[in-house]
Amino acid sequence: MVRPPPILAGKESTVVNRPGRRGLLSSEPFLLLAVVLLVLYFAREILMPFALALTLNFLLAPIVMALQKLKMARLPAVLLVVILSALGVAAVGYIVSTQLIDIAEDLGQYRLNVHNRIAALHAPTSGPIAKAIKSLQEIDQEFSGVTGTTPPAPDVSAPKRRVAPTATPKAASANTLPAASVVPTPVTVVEGEKGPIRELRDLLIPVGKPLGEAGIVMIFTIYMLVKREDLRNRLLLLAGMGHMNLMTQALNDAADRISRYLVMNFLVNAGYGVVFGLGLFAIGVPNATLWGAVAGILRVVPYVGTMVGAMLPLIFSLVITTTWWHPVLVLALFVTLEMILSNFLEPLIYGSHTGISPLALVTMAILWTMIWGWPGLVLSTPLTVCLIVMGRYVPQMSFLHILLGDEVALAPEAKFYERLLALDDTEAHAIAEQYLEGKQLIELYDGVLLPSLSLAEQDRHKGALDEVRAEFLFHSVLELIAEFTDYSSKVVAAPQQFNAATVGRKFPIVCVSASDEADEIAATMLAQLLEQEGSRTMMLPAAALSPEILTRLAEEAETMICISALPPFAFAQSRALCQRIREQLPNNRILVCLWGSPSEPERTRERYGRTRPDKVVLTLTLAMEQIREWQKSYQAEPAVALQAQRS
Secondary structure, eight states, X not given: OOOOOOOEESSOOOOOOOOSOOOHHHHOHHHHHHHHHHHHHHTHHHHHHHHHHXXXXXXXXXXXXXXXXXXXXXHHHHHHHHHHHHHHHHHHHHHHHHHHHHHHHHGGGGHHHHHHHHHHTSOOSSSHHHHHHHHHHHHHHHHHTOOOOOOOOOOTTSOOOOOOOOOOOHHHHHHOOOGGGOOOOOOOOOOOOOOHHXXXXXXXXXXXXXXXXXXXXXXXXXXXXXXXXXXXXXXHHHHOGGGHHHHHHHHHHXXXXXXXHHHHHHHHHHHXXXXXXXXXXXXXXXXXXXXXXXXXXXXXXXXXXXXXXHHHHHHHHHHHOSSSHHHHHHHHHHHHHHHHIIIIIHHHHHHHHHOBXXXXXXXXXXXXXXXXXXXXXXTHHHHHHHHHHHHHHOGGGHHHHHHXXXXXXXXHHHHHHHHHHTTOHHHHHHHHHHHHTTSOHHHHIIIIIHHHHHHHHHHHHHTOSOHHHHHHHHHHHHHHHHHTTTGGGGOSSOTTOOOHHHHOOOOXXXXXXXXXXXXXXXXXXXXXXXXXXXXXXXXXXXXXXXXXXXXXXXXXXXOEEEEEEOTTSHHHHHHHHHHHHHHHOTTSOEEEEETTXXXXXXXXXXXXXXXXXXXXXXXXXXXXXXXXXHHHHOOSOHHHHHHHHXX
């Protein structure tokens, strides 16, 4: 069975397929993913602190290891790093929060300025804009059933008509009062005095839960840093001895990617805060250092934190200034920095260090936020990295690596073939021309066109390619080959081109297609490349090799025969054709080209038997090299030279 060419390009994924018993979850990867998501959602109270601690472990572990290299014991090193990190975070949080509180208290003196800003933003009362707003309001009132007019006041001057009371039962008259005299009694809830225990409870509840979660995260972090090898060994035992190599690679890959991401994220956010603060200082916004620090800290929360970090100085500039230039400049500064970071720096830095595609980064941020809330948004990138690593090393979860990773993309031959299947020859030709930039024509043929023809042949023989698309595909490829007839003249000092003195004597070459149109197109590529080097070529289909033509070719021992055959039935067709030609042309050189075959050429050549060809090649590059070699060594007596070479 012929192995199909790869349709995915990028870094090779380490996938190990091992036979064995497969359970329901291993055979249904999407069911396994659904179970994992349910566990993540319902066990989030436990898993969120664990995930935060694991992320901190990736960030702090290199520092602990550096201290250990300085001959410090592990436990003191871990405690020192954790305590210093906690103190640093607490100090920064205290300084920033106190300054924000002071600024909030000072905003009261800008009430008049705020009032003027709000008044300036009110809708105009005259002019075309005011008329348009008034018309829209009237239309809205008509649709809502409100006329907008006040109800008429009751006429108090009209005499009131007295209504005679009707006879009612005694019980009813005793319990029934006129409707106008029924007044509901308001109910007032009076809270009792708060005792010291209740006041203490009300004080601790808002801060107790965050402090408890922070304590759990710190305990998990210390344990992971101290028992790092123990956790790794447990994971290896859980995976099994047979998967030790695979699990080791997965753990190392995940740790390396997440550590690099965290370091780069810290550097990017710190740099953003510095640049943003300097820009605010240049604009003239007070407390520029504080706003820069707040913006850098809030960028830890993707997307939302970035917007909040920009809105705070924008609102502050609106409050304290009397002109619109400061807020506009603050907004322009934020937009400029975000455009540079989002479009240039972050895709380059984060993409190369995490392996996540930009679309997957946004999608997974939304998904993790829906599952875990704000902690999920902060941890979305490290958690997605873990999923990509899982998809890269676990065969059943390989779809995660394909969907989320940035290393996987359609290879050029697959993109070219897919566009031709969609009957879009314009984009297919654009893909070929883009691939050809900076390359030789033979590279395009070997790397894109021949693999695409091989894919088409496999689909056609399986019945998956209809005649309309097959005809369109073959016609488009032939048109593309015709466009590159004079391509060699555009290339300066091409390494594949040789002059007559370098190559040697040029002998005639007959390119024969083994079976169908795809074989003929491949032979056309070879003939075009040979003609660009000055060789005389002739194209013949297998059906055109009549006894008269073979007899005439036998009289010209210099003429070489090239048999072109594409999988999946390349060997059988080329073997029958080679046997027929060899019986009639015992002294001519025969080159069999099995384009893209996975077989080893010399072993395949032995399978042809006593009528085997002189050489078997798999690519156009090897075919051209073999022909050049024969041209160099060819002498005036071709039969003697051929016998000497074969002996």
